[in-house]
Amino acid sequence: MLRFVVKKVLLALSTLLAVSVITFGMFFAVPNNPAELMCGDSKNVCSPERIEMIERRMGLDKPIPVQYAEFMRGVFVGRTIGTGPTARDCPAPCLGFSFRSDEPVTGIVGRTLPVTLSIVFGAAVVWLVLGVSIGMVSALRRGSAFDKLAVGTSLVGASMPILLFGPLLLIGLVYETGLLGYPRYTPLTENPLAWASAMILPWFALGFLNSATYARLSRAQMLETLSEDFVRTARAKGLSKITVYGRHALRAAITPIITIAGLDLGAYLGGTVITETVFGFTGLGRTALNAALDLDMPIVMATVLLAAVFVVAANVLVDMLYAVVDPRVRLG
Amino acid sequence: MTEQEEGTLVETPGSAASSEASSSETTKADPYLQVRDLRVRFRTEDGVVRAVDGLSFGVERGRTLGIVGESGSGKSVTSLAVLGLHDPRRTEISGEILVGGRDVVGLSDAECRRLRGRDMAMVFQDPLSALHPYYSVGRQIAEAYRVHHPEAGRRAAWRRAVDMLDRVGIPQPARRAEQYPHEFSGGMRQRVMIAMALVNDPDLLVADEPTTALDVTVQAQILDLLADLQSEFNSAIVLITHDLGVVSQVADDVLVMYAGRAVEHGNVEQVLRRPQHPYTWGLLSSVPSLRGDASADLVPIRGNPPSLINLPPGCAFHPRCRYADRTDGRSSTERPELLPVAEAGHRVACHLPEVDRQRFYADEIAQVGVAP
Known part of the structure; x- marks a missing residue:
């Protein structure tokens, strides 16, 4: 088991290393000069001396491999950015400073990550509970009115984009009826109730749409499991x-669902751009998108790496969870 | 079976579930499992499948009935119907299945559940897929024990599971109980299945192709084990198989099924040594024999098993029967009944006169040296 874990973690770390190199390299492959961008939109303001100063201040004057090495060192032990009188201290985990706002990237991430975490974890609870239970009941009552309704609804849900569903919810529940206030993010630590009430709409929107996929998946898994010999043995x-359905069938049917849920969660944690944008939150996804449009390299680097960390960590966790759930995997 | 053994029939535990009528029917002569005119039908999109069509047989405690037939002959459907494991939404069942005097056919699922695993148990063909992959074998056996012994604690049930593993010949049972099905070999896995089936000391054991998925050497061990356990537990055993070798090894009686009906029924001697149905002859001729002439060709039964949705009129076997033209056309118009022949206990469903059947078998089948 220990060997298994060590192997998985090493593999994950090398994946992350590759992602960081590629992201870093891609940014410099694009023809742009961050110093020019920072300097201002108007060419007149930017004298070559000024650009040079900015480059020195940001450390952009060094060769790219050196910049990469310094970036990675900053992440783990912190670093000093720039040289001379403009040098700034950046303690670990240092992700640099935004090219646009000059704010430390860790601060930006610290502000926007909780928003995304709140949306994704809450929505995941909704889609897992709703999706899996609907799917299971559908499978057990195959061909019933409930099953047909569930299959039909989930087809609609699975093909509905959140780009459409989110605004529909806003129109129906906020603008037209005023049942809910327009969501305004409040940190959980500040006021849990305000936090939850702001999250209701994104939780429902993302959770409901995803639950359609999960309902279909759970139904198919459960139907397959119900035809397994060991379910017949349990009845015999x-x-x-x-007990037959809950202990024997569910245990086997839910395993692949755990896998997919873990991977989905990892992918969503990297940012839910559309959901955040539709409901006016500034989460990780929206931050990443804006940074990419603004060519704000430190933020892009940070958000891409963070998303990669989530995906890779979810993969490792799912692998380990699988080994716990399924005794046949343990030796692998 | 002796008088004494049969006497225990009446005292079968749990007979409270049986109705007054059926318990009064339980006389000393009644076998533990009595199937009467069983009909099982499935509705499908293509039509009604008559999987079992008027089947009757009985098995006494301490005896083994081998049910033989090709795939699709209805033998597995029969075994599932006995245990009540068919899908009730798709299946129509009529007739009687008396288990210890109680008719299983009309029972609700909850009532049937109380009999399942306690009075009647089942061993399936493929022990790898029939055991739950995520639970240790000890836990699965203990679970089977605790359902019917709610008063037993976890530890007692676990001890019982280990004890059962020991009794089916699994070495180091205490350690093996902690292991999962994939850590066992095929034969050991089937031993686990058998331990699980026998954990509640059932009076009836239905084994559906219990050795088909196993190596030949392991097959013999499992069959020996079943025979040993039968003498220990004195259960009635129904052994479903397509393998006549298996039948000759362990069965006392044989029922040959074709297209959902019994075509020949008798004890092993009668059915395997003096078979009177052309289908049984076909089955015997398609089995290689070590004792017979090694150069003798195997003779497959010509044609394919019929569709159970659209059975041939008359004798369902007549399109494949080499002797169908010797019955004055009755084979294709009139359905043969399972009737007793001269020898007591032997019944055959065939339009050929008995004299002809004996002559054909002696002259054309037994001569070839393929009979076991």
Whole structure:
């Protein structure tokens, strides 16, 4: 088991290393000069001396491999950016300073990550509970009115983009009826109730749409499991229906769902751009998008790396969880 | 079976579930499992599948009935119907299945559940897929025990599971109980299945192709084990198989099924040594024999099993039967009944006169040296 974990973690770390190199390299492959961007829009203001000063201040005057090495060192031990009188201290984990606002990137991430975490974890609870239970009941009552309704609704849900569903919810629940106030993010630590009430709409929007996929997946998994021999064995033992379905069938059917849920969660944690934008939150996704449009390299680097960390960590966790759930995986 | 053994029939635990009528029917002569005119039908999009069509047989405690037939002959459907494991929404069942005097056919699922695993248990064909991959074998056996012994604690059930593993010949049972099905070999896995089936000391054991998925050497061990356990537990065993070798090894009686009906029924001697149905002859001729002439060709039964949705009229076997033209056309118009022949206990469903059947078998089948 230990070997298994060590192997997975090493693999994950090398993936992250590759992602960081590629992101860093891609940024410099694009023809742009961050110093010019920072200097201002108007060419007149920017004298070559000024650009040179900015480059020195940001450390952009050094060769790219050196910049990369310094960036990575900053992440783990902190660093000093720039030289001379303009040098600034950046303690670990240093992700640099925004080219646009000159704010430390860690501060920006610290402000926007909780927004995304709140949206994604809450929505995940909604889609897992709703999706899996609908899927299971559908499978057990295959062909019933409930099943048909669930299958039909989930088809609609799975093909509805949040770009459409989100605004529809806003129109229906906020603008037209005033049932809910327009969501305004409040940190959980500040006021849990205000936090939750602001999150209701994104939770429901993202959770409901995803639950459609999960309902279909759970239904298919459960139907497949119900036809397994070991379910028949469980019935032959004289176990009650609840035990047969709940303990024997569910345990086997839910395993692949855990896998997919873990991977989805990892992917969403990197940012839910559309959901954030539709409901007016500034989360990680929106920050990343803006940074990419602004060519704000330190933020792009930070958000891409963070997203990669989430995806990779989710993968490792799912692998380990799988080994715990399924005894056959343990030796692998 | 002796008088004494049969006497225990009436005292079968749990007979409270049986109705007054059926318990009064339980006389000393009644076998533990009695199937009467069983019909099982499935509705499908293509039509009604008559999987079992008027089947009757009985098995006494301490005896083994082998049910033989090709795939699709209805033998597995019969075993599932006995345990009540068919899908009730798709399946129509009529007739009687008396288990210890109680009719299983009309029982609700909850009532049937109380019998399942306690009075009647089942061993399936492929032990790898029939055991839950995520639970240790000890836990699965203990679970089977605890359903019917709610008063037993976890530890007692676990001890019982280990004890059962020991009894089915699994070495180091205490350690093995902690392991998962994938850590066992095929034969050991089937031993686990058998341990699980017998954990509540059932009076009826239905084994559906229990050795088909196993190596030949392991097959023999499992069959020996079943025979040993039968003498220990004195259960009635229904052994479903397509393998006549298996039947000759362990069965006392044989029922040959074709297209959902019994075509020949008798004890092993009668059915395997003096078979009177052309289908049984076909089955015997398609089995290689070590004792017979090694150069003798195997003779497959010509044609394919019929569609159970659209059975041939008359004798369902007549399109494949080499002797169908010797019955004055009755084979294709009139359905043969399972009737007793001269020898007591032997019944055959065939339009050929018995004299002809004996002559054909002696002259054309047994001569070839393929009979076991």
